[in-house]
Amino acid sequence: MLDKAFSVKQAQRLDRIAIEQFGIPSIVLMENAGRLVACEIMRILKKSKGNFVCIICGAGNNGGDGFVVARHLLNNGYRVKVFLIGSVNRLNNGPAIHYKILKKLKCPIQNVSRLNQDMLKDFKKATLIVDAIFGVGLNRAISDPFKSIIEAINTFKKRVVSIDVPSGIDADTGRICGVCVKAYETVTMAVLKKGLLKNSATANTGEIRVVDIGIPKQIKEKILG
Numbered sequence: 001m002l003d004k005a006f007s008v009k010q011a012q013r014l015d016r017i018a019i020e021q022f023g024i025p026s027i028v029l030m031e032n033a034g035r036l037v038a039c040e041i042m043r044i045l046k047k048s049k050g051n052f053v054c055i056i057c058g059a060g061n062n063g064g065d066g067f068v069v070a071r072h073l074l075n076n077g078y079r080v081k082v083f084l085i086g087s088v089n090r091l092n093n094g095p096a097i098h099y100k101i102l103k104k105l106k107c108p109i110q111n112v113s114r115l116n117q118d119m120l121k122d123f124k125k126a127t128l129i130v131d132a133i134f135g136v137g138l139n140r141a142i143s144d145p146f147k148s149i150i151e152a153i154n155t156f157k158k159r160v161v162s163i164d165v166p167s168g169i170d171a172d173t174g175r176i177c178g179v180c181v182k183a184y185e186t187v188t189m190a191v192l193k194k195g196l197l198k199n200s201a202t203a204n205t206g207e208i209r210v211v212d213i214g215i216p217k218q219i220k221e222k223i224l225g
Helices: 008-020 026-044 061-075 093-104 117-125 146-155 199-203 217-224
Strands: 052-057 079-085 109-112 128-132 159-163 185-189 207-211
Touching: 008 026, 008 217, 026 061, 026 093, 026 128, 026 159, 026 185, 026 207, 052 061, 052 117, 061 079, 061 093, 061 128, 061 159, 079 117, 093 109, 109 117, 117 146
Parallel strands: 052 079, 052 128, 079 109, 128 159, 159 185, 185 207
Antiparallel strands: none
């Protein structure tokens, strides 16, 4: 299985070729990713009594996927609360567009610079938590406020769905960057990442689902040789 998994550089090249050579806008890939994660969450919660979902977003593309998840859950009648770690001004084009759509939909969004009481109260009440903090590019030790927030997520032992890779896991080596989200399920985009199958990652990914976000098959075949 590992021989069919992609390194971080290969996964990033996959996206780049899809966007630059095939003309698939990154915002389309983000929309597809978030919609598929939302579908997976709805499957998980189908027989659940609760319908309150907390979505924790970083300022990168992983957070943008989280904004899309929030919109699709709202459209399907779920109660949603979004926490954005960091400044709105740090959002690049794709995430910023999806953030603005959520604001127009009056989705509850709270910008946070540290772990606070609102987060703790909502984590406790949540039926499920979505981890949209860090994507595959993380390769450094995690510090606050991210460290404290991830530790709080784990403390409540809720079902957590991580987008692409549980935040805090190196997607190449599978090692934990100081602390990581312990996921109930990891929904990873387009291809399996090598680090999800290595070292400490295997105890923290939960079930792994690879979803097709619309990247042409021939690109994957070309990269794997």
